[in-house]
Amino acid sequence: MTTENQLVVENASVSFSGFRAVSDLCLKVRAGELRCLIGPNGAGKTTALDLICGKTRLSGGEIVFKGKPIHRLSEHAIARAGIGRKFQVPSVFRALSVRDNLHIGHSRKPGVLANLATFGQSGDTEDIERLAELVGLEDELDTPAAHLSHGQTQWLEIALILAQDPSLILMDEPTAGMTAQETKKTAQLFTRLGGRHTLIVVEHDMGFVRDIAQTISVMHQGKLLAEGSITDIESNQAVRDAYLGSGGIGHA
């Protein structure tokens, strides 16, 4: 893992009808890092991901990815630059098998024409089997996506993002609705992805955060409130105060 900052968010701000949802947010994330972004409801976490992937435009500040400003690029250009986003609601093709979903995800890579020309060839099949194995769906390749469990559907969506080979992947509450066992498997998957991909994971499940986190950034009222290890964060009085009224940090 390098120590280079792959992503630098500098004083990022955005307002909705005069309400500052993200306010002078600063984040630095190293290449290959697995960063957790936590904070009470309404802290601005999803909006921060929206700003990074270009879904929402900054009203102030800048976002630099691999040394280049990206905040004026289109969402599509940001994706092409190597930033993938997993939304809360999966967008898999439910009528198609896992294999066919992965074929489509794989052929949507940059240079799609070249991919279509080689569609179905052995390299393609190997990539698809490798992706399925990576996310634990190697036994479900012929299963229609509609028959997958909730957790398996999320993993398929993650595999579709991985098929694009983004350097940075933004995940919004990936374990929401998962069983304890699925959450555990997702933690193992994310740990495997670290190093090769940079991950920013917005998560409320502190058990999951504890399992995967290296550095945790805590947002509150649109700002960065604290940053550090799980021990630093759990013992930070300002963080505890921010979570008052939402049942405490462990119940966020």
Ligand SMILES: Nc1ncnc2c1ncn2[C@@H]1O[C@H](COP(=O)(O)OP(=O)(O)OP(=O)(O)O)[C@@H](O)[C@H]1O
């Ligand atoms: N498009 C929008 N228009 C108006 N207000 C918005 C919009 N998007 C977000 N907000 C507001 O900005 C604030 C931050 O929302 P955001 O969804 O980023 O928080 P969050 O930390 O992800 O919360 P949660 O953990 O509940 O998902 C909230 O008060 C929300 O209502």
